[in-house]
Amino acid sequence: MSWIIGFALFVVGIVVGIIASRFIPALGGDKAELSAELEQSQQAQESLKQELTDYIGSVQKTFEQVAQQAEKAALAAQTYNDKIQSSDKIDEELFPFFGVETSQEIRQAVRKKSLSDSLEKTDKENAPKDYSEGSSGLLEAESAK
Numbered sequence: 001m002s003w004i005i006g007f008a009l010f011v012v013g014i015v016v017g018i019i020a021s022r023f024i025p026a027l028g029g030d031k032a033e034l035s036a037e038l039e040q041s042q043q044a045q046e047s048l049k050q051e052l053t054d055y056i057g058s059v060q061k062t063f064e065q066v067a068q069q070a071e072k073a074a075l076a077a078q079t080y081n082d083k084i085q086s087s088d089k090i091d092e093e094l095f096p097f098f099g100v101e102t103s104q105e106i107r108q109a110v111r112k113k114s115l116s117d118s119l120e121k122t123d124k125e126n127a128p129k130d131y132s133e134g135s136s137g138l139l140e141a142e143s144a145k
Helices: 002-023 031-094 100-126 138-144
Strands: none
Touching: 031 100
């Protein structure tokens, strides 16, 4: 019978221990610390997720801009090719009396001139304000001298 009393006291001790650990946090261990750490980890994960979403969005916009620039460059290249091909036809029509070698040299010179003219035109249109024609500010007085 003494072993039944010992076993009953053991069971009562376990039940009292479980109840005490639920109501007294100091006895419950690091449960409060772990829940606070879990909350911080979840917040950090959410902020990283938001940053990643923003980064992917900016990368996608950059790719779209690059694609638009590539389309513009392809269109410009096609325009230049069309100009060159039309200038070849014009050269053949304008200079049928020259020899083959002379006609080729004239075509090359015309191509170089048309390309350099178009490049100069685009350079003047796209020049930054610091290098635009005319002077301003402190440099205006020096250029007047």
